[in-house]
Amino acid sequence: MSTLSLSRSIWQRFSHLTRRIPSARAKSSSAVLNLPLPDAFRDAVKSSLLNEATKSDSSMWTQKPVNGSSTNKHKAQKHDINASSLAIDPLDDWHLDRTTRYWPGLPPNVSKQVDPFVLAEAELSSLSQTIKNDLLGTDHPVLNQAASYFFDSADGGKKVRPMMVLLLSRALSETVHPSSSTSNTILLEASSLQPWQRHDLPQSQRRLAEICEMIHTASLFHDDVIDGADTRRGAPAVHTVFGNKMAILAGDYLLARASISLARLQNPIVVECMSTVIEHLVRGEVMQLSHSSSHDDVLEYYLRKNFFKTASLMANSCKSAALLGSYSTELVQASYEYGKHVGMAFQLVDDVLDFEGSAESLGKPALSDLQAGLATAPVLFALNDNTPNASSLLEMMQRKFRQEGDVEQTCEMVKQSNGMERTKELAQVHAELAMDAALQLGDSIHRDALVHLAYKVVDRTR
Numbered sequence: 001m002s003t004l005s006l007s008r009s010i011w012q013r014f015s016h017l018t019r020r021i022p023s024a025r026a027k028s029s030s031a032v033l034n035l036p037l038p039d040a041f042r043d044a045v046k047s048s049l050l051n052e053a054t055k056s057d058s059s060m061w062t063q064k065p066v067n068g069s070s071t072n073k074h075k076a077q078k079h080d081i082n083a084s085s086l087a088i089d090p091l092d093d094w095h096l097d098r099t100t101r102y103w104p105g106l107p108p109n110v111s112k113q114v115d116p117f118v119l120a121e122a123e124l125s126s127l128s129q130t131i132k133n134d135l136l137g138t139d140h141p142v143l144n145q146a147a148s149y150f151f152d153s154a155d156g157g158k159k160v161r162p163m164m165v166l167l168l169s170r171a172l173s174e175t176v177h178p179s180s181s182t183s184n185t186i187l188l189e190a191s192s193l194q195p196w197q198r199h200d201l202p203q204s205q206r207r208l209a210e211i212c213e214m215i216h217t218a219s220l221f222h223d224d225v226i227d228g229a230d231t232r233r234g235a236p237a238v239h240t241v242f243g244n245k246m247a248i249l250a251g252d253y254l255l256a257r258a259s260i261s262l263a264r265l266q267n268p269i270v271v272e273c274m275s276t277v278i279e280h281l282v283r284g285e286v287m288q289l290s291h292s293s294s295h296d297d298v299l300e301y302y303l304r305k306n307f308f309k310t311a312s313l314m315a316n317s318c319k320s321a322a323l324l325g326s327y328s329t330e331l332v333q334a335s336y337e338y339g340k341h342v343g344m345a346f347q348l349v350d351d352v353l354d355f356e357g358s359a360e361s362l363g364k365p366a367l368s369d370l371q372a373g374l375a376t377a378p379v380l381f382a383l384n385d386n387t388p389n390a391s392s393l394l395e396m397m398q399r400k401f402r403q404e405g406d407v408e409q410t411c412e413m414v415k416q417s418n419g420m421e422r423t424k425e426l427a428q429v430h431a432e433l434a435m436d437a438a439l440q441l442g443d444s445i446h447r448d449a450l451v452h453l454a455y456k457v458v459d460r461t462r
Contacts, residue, residue, distance in 0.1 A: 089315075089340070094303045095429050103428045104459075106451060107435055109443070116449040116456070120163045123186050123206075127162055128152075131210050135257050146242045146250035147257075150217050150232075160457065161216055161314055162209035164342065167449050168335055169205040169321045175331065175442035186446070197326055204265055204324050211274065212317040214258040219281050219313075221251035226285065227372045231365065270320045277313045284308030288374065299380045303344070311343025334440040338450065341434035346457045348427035351376040352420050355411065357461065370407045373400030377426070379410060382419035389413050424458075431458045 106112065128151040136151070138144045150157065166186050173192050188202040198204065223229070224237040225244050231237055239247035255278065262274050287305040307315075318339030322332040354369045355378055369376050375383075375397045383393050393413055396406045414420065434454040441447045 089336075091304055091307060094300055094426075095433065096299070096426065098429045100425065100428045100432055103432060106455065107432075107439060110435075110439075110451050111445065111448045114445055114448045114452050116163060116167060116453040119446070119449050120166055120186055123166055124159050124163060127159065127210060127213065131214060135210065135214065135261055136254075138253065142242065142246060143250060143253060146238060146246050147253050149238050149241070149250070150220070159213065160342075160346065160453070161212045161317060164314060164339060164450070164453065165205065165209040165212060165317050165321050167446050167453065168318050168338065169202075169325065171438070171441045171444055171446040171450055172322055172325055172327055172331060172335070174444035174446060176327070178442060178444070198324070201325055204267075205321050207261060207265065208270070208274075208317065208320055208324060211258045211261050212313060214254050214261075215274075215277060215281075216313060218251040218254035218258070219309075221247050221254070223285075227368075229368065229372075265324065267324060270323050273316050273320045273323065277316050280308040280312040284310075284312075298375075299377070299384065302375070302377065302380055306344060306347045307340070310347040311340050314343035314346070315340035330440070334437045337437035338434050338454075341430040341437065342454050342457055345427040345430035345434065345454065348377055348423050348430065349458055349460065351378055352423050352427070353460075353462070355414060355420060367407055367411060370401050370410055373402065377423040378414045378419035380419075381422040382414045382417035385417050385419070387417060389416075427458045431455060 132148050132151045136144065136147050138147070170186055170188060173188050176194060177192050187206060190199075190202075193199065193201055220232060221238050224232055225239045225247050229237050230240055237247075238250060242250070259275075262271055265271070284305050284307075287301070287308065315336050316339070319332055319336040322335040327335075351369070354367060354376065357366055365371070370379075379393070379397065383390055383397070393410065396403070396410055399406070401407050401410055431454045435451045438447055438450040438454065441450075
């Protein structure tokens with residue numbers, strides 16, 4: 001019997017016993033569940049469920065066809081979406097043994113005069129306002145204010161995710177219709193559409209960019225409540241302003257509105273692809289709740305968690321942009337790989353900046369991961385050094401750096417090791433893999449902007 005089945009069996013037996021208690025019959029079901037339980041029992045059930053949920057092959061996350069159908073039966077407007085277009089990423093190669101090939105340079109034949117932030121500035125400047133005005137309307141004033149919190153702020157974040165979607169959408173179009181690259185606007189124009197593409201493709205891909213930013217923002221609301229973070233983007237976190245309950249509800253509301261907008265794109269493959277992101281966000285958070293030090297390979301476990309929490313949204317948003325355009329399987333896969341590797345690089349650099357940055361540059365307190373009890377890549381690489389401090393570092397990881405002096409001691413150990421250097425090198429490897437994926441697209445200024453964006457994700461201080 002699996003640990004999950006065992007936990008369910010124990011709980012069912014316990015529930016059966018409580019139903020036989022006369023005094024419990026008169027109480028509500030919530031009262032029955034609030035009966036005093038031994039801490040050891042609660043801990044055993046929680047541990048069993050977490051252990052099952054964090055397995056890479058757990059049945060809790062098995063994807064099953066709906067109504068006996070298979071996802072590869074759906075078809076796009078031009079290209080059949082075959083099994084390879086929707087294949088599940090096995091997440092079995094984190095490129096830990098690779099080295100950089102041209103860092104700190106760029107790949108050959110890439111223009112050095114391209115700035116993705118400048119290229120996308122005009123379109124991104126109106127994105128937050130569009131989300132607030134068109135997608136977030138609610139009659140509840142407090143909920144509306146909470147949900148719009150980051151979209152109202154002067155520092156609305158880097159908007160890397162919607163930028164990727166918009167740049168990639170244009171670069172894909174230029175791959176199949178090179179003449180469209182003469183236009184200066186980042187959005188597609190009607191003249192660049194192919195006969196087999198949907199007539200509203202520019203608007204649909206723009207809406208996809210908005211959806212991915214809404215999902216990302218919702219995840220920030222939830223993360224800050226779970227982590228107890230006080231600040232975000234240099235401002236008070238949502239839950240410190242509106243309270244935990246309203247912050248959670250605002251995040252849920254953003255996800256609901258994003259889901260409605262997603263359904264209105266009327267592409268079932270894209271709906272499935274982007275819905276997977278929300279599952280991955282939950283899966284990654286569950287993995288973070290579990291002690292990574294209890295798993296055989298803590299670094300690979302951590303990188304898989306990073307994919308679920310960060311890279312999946314980027315990967316599947318880019319993939320969805322290609323699916324909306326009905327591009328070939330090869331271009332869909334290249335789009336996915338680009339987003340995936342940019343996402344992995346992005347999180348690895350965040351791990352380093354948590355040690356190197358300041359509250360002013362990060363928009364949140366430095367060492368916030370350690371303060372929250374999280375062992376990130378620099379710590380795990382330091383642990384793999386097998387230095388005399390390794391056993392002490394492992395003990396602090398297992399108690400989640402809760403004892404006085406643990407955070408400071410861990411920080412010093414990491415700085416004395418090669419943990420941050422190895423984390424940076426791995427981020428550079430993933431950035432180069434993202435560049436390789438972008439270079440599978442046709443030569444254009446927007447393709448080169450994607451290459452530069454992958455570079456800038458690593459070469460940053462905030």
